[in-house]
């Protein structure tokens with residue numbers, strides 16, 4: 342079956358058409374600046390160069406139309422008609438407590454996703470627009486919602502409750518939800534397969550280190566804890582997000598700088614993390630370069646980042662009373678040799694570490710811990726689109 346995977350943001354739409362039998366990506370692309378002047382569609386059929394086309398897209402329905410046009414284009418298309426698309430898989434950011442797995446989309450599901458809008462005001466409404474737009478263009482194609490939060494729904498209460506009055510959980514469902522769940526699930530399963538171990542008898546710590554970053558503790562295939570919270574702001578500090586901090590800092594800085602809560606949150610989401618700390622960039626490649634050129638603040642930022650990741654690894658080893666495998670994934674985890682090496686320096690007490698030679702790889706599956714280590718350290722590239730396509734096929738058969 343050919344599955345169209347859609348990841349819809351407020352002004353963008355990413356897509357991949359995946360043949361679920363071969364798991365091959367037939368084509369992929371991105372619509373940018375939807376609803377804004379200067380729209381751009383990037384389309385890349387398998388084995389060919391990217392094609393960029395300027396096109397104003399007043400709304401997401403127009404963007405979906407252009408995606409379909411590209412896919413069925415005579416010269417560069419990869420299917421001959423819309424009928425070849427067997428299903429659409431939508432990435433949905435927040436499923437709240439309503440969804441612990443992917444689900445076929447119907448009106449009831451749409452309503453339940455809408456009810457989570459409060460929890461992810463920037464993402465869920467955009468995801469819903471994506472669903473509605475696809476329904477308009479492909480009314481007879483089955484669609485599936487795959488939630489970023491679903492995999493983490495197995496967390497026990499002791500892991501997801503915050504130390505605040507319980508009434509806020511009861512009234513507003515304020516709790517830890519966690520994100521990147523599709524990636525954490527995909528990578529933990531793949532790590533077990535790669536090691537030839539049974540996932541149902543394995544303790545894995547997945548470090549999803551990308552521009553957004555989160556860590557999870559996966560015991561016997563189920564998530565027992567994760568670092569992101571009610572929103573993706575909690576946990577590690579990231580490309581531009583602050584991660585954990587003393588909540589009183591909000592009041593302190595907002596008083597000093599005369600900022601509103603919204604302005605403060607914008608700073609914590611968009612101007613903090615490695616960008617804010619280093620003053621260099623949110624991109625780890627720039628940060629690495631600056632550190633090599635002797636920029637002390639860039640060096641300190643890389644040290645602080647690795648230290649924070651190592652502390653989470655320690656706490657999740659404690660949470661699971663042990664760990665069998667530590668896995669690095671996403672942009673930084675898959676590619677940043679130096680950061681992995683720095684984190685590895687902290688793992689000696691677990692009877693493991695990162696072997697310099699084995700670690701000299703990018704973007705491929707590999708064990709990077711020294712021979713005979715008690716805990717395997719691995720790199721496993723994530724593939725959220727493939728995971729969404731697999732879930733979609735499972736449900737629509």
Ligand code: AMP
Nearest residue numbers: 551552553624625626671672673676677
């Ligand atoms: P993601 O959000 O998963 O796409 O990850 C983006 C992050 O991965 C950025 O900070 C990039 O600097 C980092 N990254 C991607 N490729 C490399 C690379 N070859 N070396 C170091 N960092 C990389």
